[in-house]
Amino acid sequence: MQTVPHLIERFIPKHYQLSLTLDRADRHFAGIVTLSGTLPPGADTIILHSKELVVESVTLDGKAADFASSDNDELHITHRDLLPGKHIIVIAYSATITDAMHGLYSCYYEHNGVKKELLATQFESHHAREVFPCIDEPEAKATFDVTLTTEPAITVLGNMPIKTQTTENELLVTTFETTPRMSTYLLAWVTGELHRKTATTNQGVEVNVWATPAQAASSLDFALDIAVRSIEFYEEYFDTPYPLPKSDHVALPDFSSGAMENWGLVTYREIALLADTHTSIGSRQYIATVIAHELAHQWFGNLVTMKWWNNLWLNESFATLMEYIAVEALHPEWNIWLDFATNESIMALRRDSIDGVQSVQTDVNHPDEINSLFDGAIVYAKGARLLRMLQHYVGDAAFQAGLKHYFNDFAYSNTEADDLWQSIARASGKDIVALMNTWISQPGFPVVHVTQQNETVSLSQEQFFVGPHQPSSALWPIPLSSSDPAMPELLTEKSITAKRPGTSSLRFNVGDSAHFITHYDEAQLAQLISELSLGLMSPVDRVQLLDEATLLARGGIMQTVQLIDLIKAYRDETSEPVWTIIAIALAELRKFIEDDPLAEEKLRTFTAEIASTQYARLGWTQRPDETEDDTKLRSTIIAMELYGENQDAIKTAQSMFAASKLEDLDSELRPLIIGATVRYGDDNIVSELLARYGNSQSGELRQDICAGITSTRQPDKIAELLETIKNPAIIRPQDAALWFVYLIRSREGRDQSWQWIRNNWQWVVDSFGGDKSYADYPRYSAGALTTRRQLQEYSGFFTPMKDVPALSRVIAMGISEIEGRVELIERDGPAVRDALRSL
Ligand code: BES
Ligand code: ZN
Numbered sequence: 021m022q023t024v025p026h027l028i029e030r031f032i033p034k035h036y037q038l039s040l041t042l043d044r045a046d047r048h049f050a051g052i053v054t055l056s057g058t059l060p061p062g063a064d065t066i067i068l069h070s071k072e073l074v075v076e077s078v079t080l081d082g083k084a085a086d087f088a089s090s091d092n093d094e095l096h097i098t099h100r101d102l103l104p105g106k107h108i109i110v111i112a113y114s115a116t117i118t119d120a121m122h123g124l125y126s127c128y129y130e131h132n133g134v135k136k137e138l139l140a141t142q143f144e145s146h147h148a149r150e151v152f153p154c155i156d157e158p159e160a161k162a163t164f165d166v167t168l169t170t171e172p173a174i175t176v177l178g179n180m181p182i183k184t185q186t187t188e189n190e191l192l193v194t195t196f197e198t199t200p201r202m203s204t205y206l207l208a209w210v211t212g213e214l215h216r217k218t219a220t221t222n223q224g225v226e227v228n229v230w231a232t233p234a235q236a237a238s239s240l241d242f243a244l245d246i247a248v249r250s251i252e253f254y255e256e257y258f259d260t261p262y263p264l265p266k267s268d269h270v271a272l273p274d275f276s277s278g279a280m281e282n283w284g285l286v287t288y289r290e291i292a293l294l295a296d297t298h299t300s301i302g303s304r305q306y307i308a309t310v311i312a313h314e315l316a317h318q319w320f321g322n323l324v325t326m327k328w329w330n331n332l333w334l335n336e337s338f339a340t341l342m343e344y345i346a347v348e349a350l351h352p353e354w355n356i357w358l359d360f361a362t363n364e365s366i367m368a369l370r371r372d373s374i375d376g377v378q379s380v381q382t383d384v385n386h387p388d389e390i391n392s393l394f395d396g397a398i399v400y401a402k403g404a405r406l407l408r409m410l411q412h413y414v415g416d417a418a419f420q421a422g423l424k425h426y427f428n429d430f431a432y433s434n435t436e437a438d439d440l441w442q443s444i445a446r447a448s449g450k451d452i453v454a455l456m457n458t459w460i461s462q463p464g465f466p467v468v469h470v471t472q473q474n475e476t477v478s479l480s481q482e483q484f485f486v487g488p489h490q491p492s493s494a495l496w497p498i499p500l501s502s503s504d505p506a507m508p509e510l511l512t513e514k515s516i517t518a519k520r521p522g523t524s525s526l527r528f529n530v531g532d533s534a535h536f537i538t539h540y541d542e543a544q545l546a547q548l549i550s551e552l553s554l555g556l557m558s559p560v561d562r563v564q565l566l567d568e569a570t571l572l573a574r575g576g577i578m579q580t581v582q583l584i585d586l587i588k589a590y591r592d593e594t595s596e597p598v599w600t601i602i603a604i605a606l607a608e609l610r611k612f613i614e615d616d617p618l619a620e621e622k623l624r625t626f627t628a629e630i631a632s633t634q635y636a637r638l639g640w641t642q643r644p645d646e647t648e649d650d651t652k653l654r655s656t657i658i659a660m661e662l663y664g665e666n667q668d669a670i671k672t673a674q675s676m677f678a679a680s681k682l683e684d685l686d687s688e689l690r691p692l693i694i695g696a697t698v699r700y701g702d703d704n705i706v707s708e709l710l711a712r713y714g715n716s717q718s719g720e721l722r723q724d725i726c727a728g729i730t731s732t733r734q735p736d737k738i739a740e741l742l743e744t745i746k747n748p749a750i751i752r753p754q755d756a757a758l759w760f761v762y763l764i765r766s767r768e769g770r771d772q773s774w775q776w777i778r779n780n781w782q783w784v785v786d787s788f789g790g791d792k793s794y795a796d797y798p799r800y801s802a803g804a805l806t807t808r809r810q811l812q813e814y815s816g817f818f819t820p821m822k823d824v825p826a827l828s829r830v831i832a833m834g835i836s837e838i839e840g841r842v843e844l845i846e847r848d849g850p851a852v853r854d855a856l857r858s859l
């Protein structure tokens with residue numbers, strides 16, 4: 021892809037005065053922008069970004085100027101008197117309000133039977149240019165005065181508090197206070213009927229949580245508490261005040277990603293912000309982490325911003341790390357770091373083991389490429405793991421002190437990764453620049469092989485791969501975090517030996533704080549398993565041992581059949597996150613038995629049997645005094661019983677479904693209850709539930725129906741669901757990818773979904789071609805397909821698209837991923853099936 025010029029090099033904006041008149045009924049808006057800035061020596065044209073704006077007139081220092089649109093969304097402004105120096109440009113223009121979920125767009129909802137709309141903006145990464153002419157680059161920071169003219173009697177929100185609000189000609193004119201120096205991608209407005217809950221932080225920052233009137237007032241309370249306490253937490257942790265006078269959080273009915281950190285006006289999809297008494301613990305934890313993530317950006321990203329999009333990972337990795345640091349402080353009883361191990365770690369390791377994966381830091385020549393490099397498993401999860409590794413390596417105190425320097429030195433300006441490394445190096449006295457740069461610039465991660473003979477331990481590292489790959493000689497500086505202080509702090513060589521008296525157990529990456537996996541020799545593994553059985557391992561170590569074993573099996577370093585005995589050693593487990601990984605490891609076995617009914621039956625029985633002790637302990641009903649861990653665990657266990665086709669479990673689910681309204685079902689179990697009823701019961705339920713889905717204003721209920729209903733085994737119902745994905749009156753475009761992923765991951769839905777996505781590819785292109793979710797379709801397909809025939813079909817279908825920038829990497833990785841899976845099934849399948857049959 022070609023490299024776009026950085027316009028900041030040719031014009032330096034200082035202040036924008038922006039006045040917009042929004043005509044919602046006509047789907048149209050008109051704007052006047054007054055921009056002051058400096059033309060550097062040597063330039064004779066002012067070039068701004070402008071996309072799909074109809075420019076009516078331009079004046080330069082009060083004189084009519086010439087203007088013309090050009091490639092790369094450029095608007096060229098010239099005047100025969102134009103000289104380098106300070107200038108004021110005034111542009112009058114107009115544009116369309118769209119449904120695109122970027123730029124300025126409409127959100128739809130229904131309240132008391134009346135259809136209503138909100139208007140909202142989404143500017144990251146480069147959509148501000150769709151709303152006003154500007155230098156739309158993160159480095160082009162400026163101050164903004166915004167005035168919005170709208171319909172009367174609605175709420176009008178911007179980044180800053182309202183300065184004046186008047187009614188003129190029956191229209192509402194709202195002017196906001198001037199913003200601090202900030203990037204265009206962080207500007208935002210929301211207008212429409214909204215209600216709120218409000219509170220103030222201990223330092224006097226006003227915090228509001230907003231939603232449409234279709235949402236209950238009580239659904240705002242949880243978010244408000246988390247938002248207030250997150251801001252208070254960060255002010256202490258960063259030792260830097262929250263930079264603005266207020267912090268608004270708005271739940272939008274249509275929203276393309278999860279949430280967006282607009283400065284002072286964070287926007288969310290409804291399920292990422294709203295919680296009522298029915299909301300499951302998992303959803304609350306999700307909401308808390310999303311809020312903590314976006315609020316971390318208010319400092320890291322908003323106050324201090326990357327110079328260019330190649331360092332977007334730094335924004336996102338940091339905010340992902342802070343989600344866990346903040347939520348651990350706000351809700352210590354959740355043990356959220358265990359979820360880091362079951363979410364981020366697993367995602368990062370699985371993706372990062374496929375050849376062709378991107379490095380954390382990747383060049384961005386054109387902001388359009390951002391969509392193509394948005395591999396969340398790398399940009400968020402791996403990056404967060406690397407920052408956590410850094411935090412452990414230098415210690416939390418030095419990490420925090422480094423951040424304080426960083427915010428202090430770079431407030432209201434822009435940085436690159438090295439600026440952060442240097443701030444932390446200065447605070448810690450450790451030379452981390454080269455170390456971190458190696459980790460962020462090399463794709464993949466190492467496996468450390470460990471063997472011990474007598475008193476000599478040998479350690480060696482090599483890049484870990486799953487599936488076909490080129491040979492690699494990459495090496496990493498690996499912080500070993502060994503249980504034995506006789507081991508070195510860093511492994512930088514290919515291989516070393518170390519003296520170690522005794523043969524007590526030996527562990528590496530204790531606490532799972534670095535990004536590598538360990539391959540122990542047989543004796544050591546046996547020792548670890550016996551420690552596990554004796555209850556001597558911490559929960560995070562138990563998660564890590566099983567997760568790394570499934571990876572090593574995928575990579576051919578262990579055999580998949582070994583997982584069966586390892587899983588047996590977890591029988592007495594009681595911790596929810598550890599059960600999550602047990603369930604994942606058991607699910608890993610499912611792909612091996614699809615054509616072997618006896619082995620499949622045995623796997624189902626084995627799954628139910630492994631979970632049976634916890635099933636007996638927990639039952640179906642919450643006890644008033646139980647821990648949240650147990651409440652969450654119940655659904656993991658019941659899901660295993662249902663997979664195991666435990667008749668008692670199936671009947672209980674069906675009778676619960678019959679006995680109450682959907683809204684009143686236990687929200688922890690609701691998707692399972694719906695799923696079991698759909699799967700083992702009356703098919704008519706599918707259409708009824710789909711209708712309920714289309715009418716519901718509750719994002720959580722909709723999500724549960726989607727999760728449950730996609731368990732159907734009936735081909736005609738699967739076909740009906742697939743076709744409904746294209747019907748925006750029932751399934752909002754924001755949720756299309758979710759439906760697709762559930763269907764293609766289901767055993768019975770896989771083939772049909774795969775056929776459907778190929779038949780409907782043009783619809784995917786038309787609907788999501790410019791969106792971050794575009795690449796999700798080939799990505800999710802590759803995650804689900806298992807046979808040689810499907811591998812050929814995948815490669816045949818997608819290879820012709822491999823030059824589409826947003827798809828090329830995903831397609832190449834998709835082919836390796838399926839090929840790796842097919843080979844794994846061929847290699848390990850016979851032994852797995854034999855072992856299961858003889859269980
Ligand atoms: N800034 C991102 C969203 C974004 C990134 C929008 C790039 C457009 C281009 C935001 O902070 C974010 O990361 N949102 C996540 C949720 C988060 C809690 C992981 C998302 O939307 O998935
Ligand atoms: Zn983010």
